[in-house]
Amino acid sequence: MSGTRARSRGAGGRPRIEDVAALAGTTAITVSRTLRQPQKVAPETRRRVLEAVETLGYIPNLSASALASRRSGIMALVVPTIANSVFAETVDGFSEVAGRAGLQILLGQGTYSPEAEHRLLTALAGRQPDALARIGVVRRPETRALLQRTRIPMAETWDLTQDPIDLVVGFSxxxxxxxxxxxxxxxxxxxxxxxxxxxxxxxxxxxxxxxxxxxxxxxxxxxxxxxxxxxxxxxxxxxxxxxxxxxxxxxxxxxxxxxxxxxxxxxxxxxxxxxxxxxxxxxxxxxxxxxxxxxxxxxxIPSRAIGARAAELLLARVAGEPVDQRIVDLGFEIVERESA
Amino acid sequence: MSGTRARSRGAGGRPRIEDVAALAGTTAITVSRTLRQPQKVAPETRRRVLEAVETLGYIPNLSASALASRRSGIMALVVPTIANSVFAETVDGFSEVAGRAGLQILLGQGTYSPEAEHRLLTALAGRQPDALARIGVVRRPETRALLQRTRIPMAETWDLTQDPIDLVVGFSxxxxxxxxxxxxxxxxxxxxxxxxxxxxxxxxxxxxxxxxxxxxxxxxxxxxxxxxxxxxxxxxxxxxxxxxxxxxxxxxxxxxxxxxxxxxxxxxxxxxxxxxxxxxxxxxxxxxxxxxxxxxxxxxIPSRAIGARAAELLLARVAGEPVDQRIVDLGFEIVERESA
DNA sequence: GCCGGGCGTGACAGCGCTAACATATCGACA
DNA sequence: TGTCGATATGTTAGCGCTGTCACGCCCGGC
Known part of the structure; x- marks a missing residue:
């Protein structure tokens, strides 16, 4: 069913799902399924589809996918800075867990001024991330309200609060x-x-x-x-x-x-x-x-664990699993060495 | 023109551009213009639209925007790791320049195995980033071919090569x-x-x-x-x-x-x-x-400059400006101190 | 009084994909 | 043989936004 679509390629010159379908002698939805739920497609069909994907160098357009499915496959992460090592482990832990779940990371940097941060978070939220994590607790009421309204699962980290926007993972x-x-x-x-x-x-x-x-x-x-x-x-x-x-x-x-x-x-x-x-x-x-x-x-400080745990809880939220603990205190430990 | 659209809110419960338009007594396209090219909208209309945006807490859906406009407003950046400080400055420089231009950063971590990287880059490319930067030069021929086909402006960094996929910014x-x-x-x-x-x-x-x-x-x-x-x-x-x-x-x-x-x-x-x-x-x-x-x-090593320069060149590419130099050598400098 | 052009706005179509539902096929079983 | 259910595939209708073109209005110049 091409109708008004005469081209065999999208305007960017990149193959679309329909091109793959045509080559494989099937339809768009089957290609979509082959790529996302292969077990639901007959082996022979799957073979033909994957071959067509390979031949055309097809790469699914994830913006379109996000729009249609309402799942972006993105987790946003806001850090004060990545220029120093303090948060590196947290980012790494977060990134690892998210990556294993097939989610990509949208990185926001800078929490200098509440206004700048508000703009940053708005922009990030516009990307419809499946979840959002931030180093530190959000104070500005407008920003808190904004995030609350979006309903995006959200984790504040590296601190604790009695009243998190959604979840908080950190220590006192x-x-x-x-x-x-x-x-x-x-x-x-x-x-x-x-x-x-x-x-x-x-x-x-x-x-x-x-x-x-x-x-x-x-x-x-x-x-x-x-x-x-x-x-x-x-x-x-x-x-x-x-x-x-x-x-x-x-x-x-x-x-x-x-x-x-x-x-x-x-x-x-x-x-x-x-x-x-x-x-x-x-x-x-x-x-x-x-x-x-x-x-x-x-x-x-359990820096890596903070990132990893935040990501895990957010994944649970995304999967619709109940998260029983909204405030997660990972504690800290005095390490006595020579200097004090 | 609501037609089949009876709801006044998107399924996620978030207001859509049309809701804003209705409240402002205008249409979607005018809201879109107000937000992206305010000078093209009459001051009074603009006022009403912005008021409606404020009232509803409207946040544009950037996936839809990306799909319609074919510009994602995303730059992807692939680093071997962020767990150590070596690349932090580069990421920071990149992020700063991209951020100033209003682009968001999609972070990919890990270039361990060529296969894993291929998958990572495919996934990132699916997000239709306006540009892509990577620390290091891509060797795997399949991956190079893939990236070349996508036509995404791309910068390899932290090294030089005679034959970059697109641009290379680094030192020998x-x-x-x-x-x-x-x-x-x-x-x-x-x-x-x-x-x-x-x-x-x-x-x-x-x-x-x-x-x-x-x-x-x-x-x-x-x-x-x-x-x-x-x-x-x-x-x-x-x-x-x-x-x-x-x-x-x-x-x-x-x-x-x-x-x-x-x-x-x-x-x-x-x-x-x-x-x-x-x-x-x-x-x-x-x-x-x-x-x-x-x-x-x-x-x-001019680490920050590598990131910043790569971002600038990519921005120029995105803007359609000609980039005369595909191989940018930022050099290095021996710093003699006490240890050698 | 008519025309051309600039400005502000709107209608329409479609970006590329997927949810939801519909249909076809086939073998098992009564 | 007819029915049911499981499995495989297809049809339709959007997701929320923007590019493109068209339209209406107002102004100045002749």
Whole structure:
């Protein structure tokens, strides 16, 4: 039934499903089935179809497929940045699970400003992803409302909240900050400073830090040092600033391992003995943390598991299976090494 | 003209362009124009349409848009892995340029086996991306043919070839290996070993290394050490293996900075003095390379520029502008620091 | 007063695929 | 032999959007 369709090829010059059908002596729907549910097609027909696919170099148009089936086969993932290693494992875990399920990953980068993020998420949602994951919790009410309305299964990660848009998979950043600071206190540190970037997760870690100090009746050794970017250099500069601001400081708790490694390196450059004179602690347990000497005391985060688990839960949602637990706490673990 | 369309909302419960049109008292095409070419719509109409969009929380279905317009607004990017930092800058540069142009990024991970990659690329191509970039050069003839047939603008990166599928943006890995090895020879090293992963780019670097050795009339200090993964730990183990295999070695050229940093750390752990007893060189110039001490001598690769440039050229291709240079060599630079 | 052209808007058809339903075929079984 | 059900394939009607062309209106120039 070609009707108005005289061409044997789509305008892009690429073969369409109908061309394959014609060559195989069958119809579009059978080709479609052969490709998606081969067991429903007779072996001989299947053979002919696959041969035609091969001959023509047919590649199904997934936009058309998505439109017709209302399943895009895409999972969107929004990360603050991929320029540093902090989230790499999470992306990797997510990508692996999604990939095994045959889903592709649409990557959104940047959660700098709530407005920019709103635009990004709108654009991503327009692609009708089967699911959406984001590093961090979405705060902006308009954005939350938007995502809720779309009904797209969604996972917030790397933090916890009592009120996720849909699911949340992570750990308590506050509790992690609290635990590490308690550890420092328990090790006899009294003049503890905080170095962190300027995002929600770092803020939560700082709150935990402040809580632990209050518990112990201590004051921050200095106002929290804020860095603009997460890099080794930023960690170095932050530590230098800290030492000028509060020469008496005896511990630096860094909001992540990249900053902590930078701080550690700065200490070595300037002969500040770690941990004798200054304890340095991080968060994340990147591979480099255990390889340096002194090895970095840090909080181990199940980064890969966060990504993998989020993807699994989302897949379950997509498959229509009930997800009994909307808030998944994967915890953390203090890893005591040499630096604190 | 609703005809068979009785619903006022799509089956997903999401508003469609027609719902917006109805609310704004106009038709679908005007809504479409308002959103894509606002200057072609009268201010008053535009106002009403945007108000309706806002009210309904309308998000255009980009699959339908892609199908109708034959432009997906997607750029696909294939990387070997995102679990290590080596390609992070490239992805970031690519993502930034693409993002500015309003394109989304479809991320494909894994080029392990040519077969798996073929499947991955087929799946990505099915999404009708406006352009496709890949880290590394595609070797498999079937895959090359496939990509060529699709006519999707395509950039291979991080290497050079005389015969790109479409464009190639990178540097000569062979030349980089050659240059660094010559540098080591010029510094008086005579028993030089190579440590590398098992991919095309590492192989090219090794060829350069071998060429430089031959030039100088030298033999490899040991058979090239192959690592299975790129990690600090793998670098450490490789160096340990090397020292057992060839205790007399006086230089280790590592195919990338992650391995080199691992090697450097292993030297420090075991009291191997760098560079006195052993020179260590890397490739990539990751941030950590300059922060360690001894600071790593390495080859600086314009990683971010590779991604950004590839994206720019692809955008030009998409816009139908002529691209005069199909082979873009962004070069490299030996960065001499303390380790070699 | 008529014509040409620019501007804003709309009707129509179709992008390439698949869900849902319909039909054909065949063997088993009463 | 007729019926039923399982299996294989086909028909129809869109999915939600945009390219293309057509139309109506208003203005200025002659």
């Amino acid at each position: 950043n506050r509790a992690a900050g609290l635990a590490m600071t308690r550890h420092l206190v328990a090790r006899g540190r009294r003049r503890i400073a905080f170095i962190g970037s300027d995002d929600d997760r770092a803020a939560a870690r700082r709150h935990g830090y402040e809580e632990a100090l209050a518990e112990a009746g201590l004051q921050p050794a200095a106002p929290a040092i804020r860095v603009q970017e997460i890099s080794y250099g930023a960690g170095r500069r932050a530590l230098r600033a800290l030492l000028q601001l509060a020469p008496e400081v005896d511990a630096a708790f860094c909001a992540n391992d990249v900053l902590a490694v930078g701080a550690l390196l700065e200490c070595r450059s300037f002969g500040v003995s770690v941990p004798d004179r200054l304890a340095v602690a991080g968060l994340g347990d990147l591979e480099i943390a255990q390889e340096l000497s002194p090895a970095l005391t840090t909080v181990r | 890995n062979r030349a980089a290996g050659l240059a660094m090895t010559r540098h080591l020879v010029a510094r008086g090293r005579r028993r030089i070993a190579f440590i590398g992963s098992d991919d095309d780019r590492a192989a090219a670097r090794r060829h350069g290394y071998e060429e430089a050795l031959a030039e100088a009339g030298l033999q490899p200090a040991a058979p090239a050490i192959r690592v299975q993964e790129i990690s600090y730990g793998a670098g450490r183990r490789a160096l340990r293996a090397l020292l057992q295999l060839a205790p007399e070695v006086d230089a280790a050229f590592c195919a990338n900075d992650v391995l080199a940093v691992g090697a450097l750390l292993e030297c420090r752990s075991f009291g191997v003095s760098v560079p006195d007893r052993l020179a260590v060189a890397g490739l990539g110039d990751l941030e950590i390379a300059q922060e360690l001490s001894p600071a790593l001598t390495t080859v600086r």
